[in-house]
Amino acid sequence: MTVTKDIRTDRIFHALSDHTRRDILRRSLEGEHSISELAASYDMSFAAVQKHVSVLHKAGLLTKRRKGRKALTRGNPETIRSATALLKELEALWYGRVERMDFLIAQDNPETPNLPSET
Amino acid sequence: MTVTKDIRTDRIFHALSDHTRRDILRRSLEGEHSISELAASYDMSFAAVQKHVSVLHKAGLLTKRRKGRKALTRGNPETIRSATALLKELEALWYGRVERMDFLIAQDNPETPNLPSET
């Protein structure tokens, strides 16, 4: 229990922040896949895919089991649910804000909120 | 799935992968805060906090509006919802897997799934 919750959460979102890793996770949620099988799909080396699997594994987003030579990966829905729960908590903060009427007050404000331009 | 959408998603999860940024986001969801006001809470320079705000802004997780000298940040629940939706889709893949009975077949397997040891 050396690792704090914050660091665990950091690792989960970091693991999710790469689209190759999200793709590996999607496939591992649908069924078991060996690393070499996964690696065949991407335009990068086996070692690179192996590292992506390792990042997902260390984040707890997937489990591994040995079957002969193969290391079979399987998505772990528990960890995904914990990330979803955290996002729901963030959303709830905003809803709380609506309840306190801050949102309605803000609607009277003539200034336009500034989102970054697409790049 | 478009490349640009992938990049936008990468940015959202990357922005969420730092606990200082998650804290800034929480506070910005509860109400508006100027950057200097936020910066006072953290053990780092104003410029560092400004960079964190910029990462959140570029990810679309918060909006900025000018009020005199101040740049007021406000959390954007829309972007959080889009991230939540993506995680829900991932969870759904796993539920789909249950429907296909893969999960029940896997339960017969004697080998124990391997999660990484805490470090």
Place this chain on the structure above:
DNA sequence: TCAATATACAACCAATAGGTTGTAGAACAA
């Protein structure tokens, strides 16, 4: 007017991320 405040942004630096190639060993197939 002038000092203080708030922000923006550039330049710099160490650590980490994401890729590569190479080496080694275990498990399988013939």
Place this chain on the structure above:
DNA sequence: TTGTTCTACAACCTATTGGTTGTATATTGA
């Protein structure tokens, strides 16, 4: 046995991240 497959991991390289300090500019208040 021997060659092939699959994984693990080290060493290396470059780009990015997350922090710093310093400078410039706009706004406010006395």
